[in-house]
Amino acid sequence: MLRALPLVLSLTAVMLSACGGGPKMDISQMTAAQPVEAALFSPLGQANEYRIGPGDKLDVRVFQVEDLSFKEIVVDTSGEIQMPLIGTVRAAGRTPNELSTDIAGRLGTQYLRNPQVSVVVLEAASQKITIDGAVTKPGVYEMRGTTSLLQAVAMAEGPTRVADLSKVAVFRTVDGQRSVALFDLGAIRQGRADDPAVRGDDIIVVDTSQMSVFMRDVIAALPGLSVFRPY
Incomplete structure (x- = not known):
């Protein structure tokens, strides 16, 4: 009987900026958070988490x-x-x-x-992500292959001086439901936290100290960092 061959994922990450400025997202229009079914955000190093897409x-x-x-x-x-x-x-x-x-x-x-x-x-074909909030150039950007949260924010030329790096939200569809997870970009920069992989269609919001009441309520309800919660 033949032994099973190991699965190899060979993927080179290449980042291409697509757009510069863009309209700000209005997070105040989102609905309130509902009870959670947690889903962990995978670290960048876990290559098997890459999801195949059209054009790959x-x-x-x-x-x-x-x-x-x-x-x-x-x-x-x-x-x-x-x-x-x-x-x-x-x-x-x-x-x-x-x-x-x-x-x-x-x-x-x-x-x-x-x-x-x-x-x-x-x-990997190009996939689009939206980067908004307190970044130098908010907008929609293209990524190719595996891209980390830190790399994604760098596409928008980094956070502004008023950015609150401890409150970076990633909005994603998980099992057909829109969800949000919170990350501490400062801790990631210092190597104290994993730099997670982002996916196509993610919306990344680097917020300021002037955070909306809605976002404060959503973040307060999150069970912890790096955990997605439906909203």
């Missing part, structure tokens, strides 16, 4: 089966790839490990005995 280029290998292996396959705009025998496979929103497990499972059901599948992200 993948290397998909089925061990010792060349006809089912592809040195370069692009995720289409619907977030899918086409594979021989098993047809359409959903790739977007999954980690390379999750995708390889799905492909292996489908092949193993009818066609191969104990297939060994590896998925490598060769090139």
Whole structure:
């Protein structure tokens, strides 16, 4: 019986600024926080947390089966790839490990005995993040591959002098629900806290000491740093 091959994620982080200034987000219009189901924000070093997206280029290998292996396959705009025998496979929103497990499972059901599948992200398509609040150049920016929170703020040319670095909020959709987590950028800069990876469509708000009442209420309700809470 063949041993399972280790999954390798090879991804080079490249940051490209897309826009300069932009309209400020009005966080006062958001609804109040609801009871929490916590989700931890993964540190940047955990490469398996990268979620594949449309336009990403993948290397998909089925061990010792060349006809089912592809040195370069692009995720289409619907977030899918086409594979021989098993047809359409959903790739977007999954980690390379999750995708390889799905492909292996489908092949193993009818066609191969104990297939060994590896998925490598060769090139990550650009994804957009919004950076707002007390930063030099708020706006919408493009990122490629894995980008940390510290790197994302640097895209907007860093925080302003009035920024409260202990209160940096990241808004994200978690399991279909809009959620928010709070980070201490000062602690991250000093190496006292992990620098977490941000994802496409995240909204990052570096706030000032003049924080809105709504944001104070949301932050006060958070169970702790680096934990997402629905709002």
